[in-house]
Amino acid sequence: MRVHRGSLFWGLFFLLLGGIPLADRTGLIDASALGGVGRLWPLAIIAAGVAILVSRTRFAILGTVLVAAVVGTLAGGAIAGAGGFVISGDTCFPAGSQALTRETKSGTLASGASAVFSLNCGTLDVTTQAGNGWSVGAAYRGSPPVVSAGGTRLEVTTPRGGTQGQDWKVVLPRDQVTSVEASVNAGNATLDLAGSHLAGLRLDVNAGNLILLANGATIGRLDAKANAGRVALTLAGPVDGAVGANAGGIDLCVPSDVQLQFRITQESLSGTNLAERGLSRSGDVWTRSGSGPLIRLDVSVNLGGFNLDPTGGCR
Numbered sequence: 396m397r398v399h400r401g402s403l404f405w406g407l408f409f410l411l412l413g414g415i416p417l418a419d420r421t422g423l424i425d426a427s428a429l430g431g432v433g434r435l436w437p438l439a440i441i442a443a444g445v446a447i448l449v450s451r452t453r454f455a456i457l458g459t460v461l462v463a464a465v466v467g468t469l470a471g472g473a474i475a476g477a478g479g480f481v482i483s484g485d486t487c488f489p490a491g492s493q494a495l496t497r498e499t500k501s502g503t504l505a506s507g508a509s510a511v512f513s514l515n516c517g518t519l520d521v522t523t524q525a526g527n528g529w530s531v532g533a534a535y536r537g538s539p540p541v542v543s544a545g546g547t548r549l550e551v552t553t554p555r556g557g558t559q560g561q562d563w564k565v566v567l568p569r570d571q572v573t574s575v576e577a578s579v580n581a582g583n584a585t586l587d588l589a590g591s592h593l594a595g596l597r598l599d600v601n602a603g604n605l606i607l608l609a610n611g612a613t614i615g616r617l618d619a620k621a622n623a624g625r626v627a628l629t630l631a632g633p634v635d636g637a638v639g640a641n642a643g644g645i646d647l648c649v650p651s652d653v654q655l656q657f658r659i660t661q662e663s664l665s666g667t668n669l670a671e672r673g674l675s676r677s678g679d680v681w682t683r684s685g686s687g688p689l690i691r692l693d694v695s696v697n698l699g700g701f702n703l704d705p706t707g708g709c710r
Contacts, residue, residue: 407460411467462698466623466642495562500542501530508547509574510567512584515553517561519577519584523569523591534562579603579624588612596636600624600643606710617692621645621699627709632688639695646702648709652687655703656680660695667694667701674703 504527512519517535529549533540538554540561549572553561567575569591576597577584584605588596591612598605598619606627607619617636619626621643628638629648638645649655658680659667667681674681694701 407463407467411464462642495534495536496539497532497534498539499530499532500544501528502544502549503527504529504544504549504568504571505546506571507573508549508568508571509576510565510572511548511550511552511575512563512565512577512579513550513552514561514563514578514582514584515580517553517563517582519563519565519579519582519586521565521567521575521577521584521586521588523567523572523588525569527568527571528566529568530566532564536560577605579605598626600626619645629709630690632690634690634692636691637693637695638701640697640699640701642698644700644702645694645696646705646709648704649690650687652685653683654685654687654689655683656689656691657682657701658693659701660693661697667696667703668705669701669703672703 510521510529512521529544531540531542531549531551533542540563541550541552541554543550543552549567551563551565569588572591573593574595575586575588575591575593576595576599577586578599578601580601580603582603584600584603585608586598586606587608589608589610589612591609593612594615596607596609596614596617596619598607598617600620601622601624603624604627605621605625606629608629610629610631612631614630614634614636617628617630617634617638619628619636619638621640623642625644625646626638626640627646627648630653631650632653638647655674657669657674659669660679661667669681670676672683674683
């Protein structure tokens with residue numbers, strides 16, 4: 396009997412994703428015993444690597460089972476309240492620990508500025524405003540985020556050893572910032588960059604969730620990666636770039652008149668819905684004509700999915 400490895404992976408993954416929280420709620424397991432599981436998210440990437448190495452050997456099925464078990468257990472443990480994996484950065488804040496400290500910093504940026512964010516465990520919300528002023532509002536336990544600002548650069552990073560979670564609310568000057576980078580590890584981020592004009596945008600998500608809202612924005616170059624996580628992109632174009640998912644997913648929402656060109660590199664246990672969305676295929680290139688601007692992406696997917704205009708949207 397031939398086993399379809401994609402079906403095996405997703406079946407085991409969702410079984411654990413729902414089974415672990417259900418077992419916790421019915422008293423069969425104690426979720427507090429899984430308290431450290433969120434810190435083990437690199438195991439998902441390691442398991443994915445093992446599965447790739449054995450994908451063309453007689454151990455391929457075992458590799459599939461391994462990665463499904465690891466990713467499903469991590470995600471299911473997080474939902475059960477284990478602390479800080481994909482579902483909620485809020486779980487980075489341990490119950491019963493010291494009160495949150497809140498502070499705000501602000502300043503101005505010159506034209507052509509860059510904004511860089513590096514978050515380990517927590518939440519990040521970025522919006523924009525007219526003018527040249529920026530602000531960072533932070534809620535945290537322990538040490539505050541490290542905020543560095545100069546004439547053309549704003550950088551916000553998690554403090555060394557900061558494992559209790561950070562909650563950042565950032566406002567950027569839309570008219571001044573032309574480059575944004577965000578790295579999110581075991582957290583949630585929402586970047587509302589509507590109306591911005593960026594030369595470059597780089598997104599890197601590990602065991603987390605990131606939502607980009609870029610209606611009315613122009614982006615010269617987009618690079619986005621999701622490892623054991625999810626990136627949801629709302630774009631209106633024009634955009635050139637590359638997106639990739641390893642043991643994770645990329646969702647893309649666009650207006651109906653936008654022209655699309657995707658070059659797909661699809662490895663084992665991966666899928667797209669481009670045929671369902673009416674795109675035409677020639678080799679590894681999928682296209683859609685339209686009267687609007689062009690979105691052109693190189694898409695790499697391994698142990699995950701790339702979905703255009705998914706049901707429910709990109710939130």
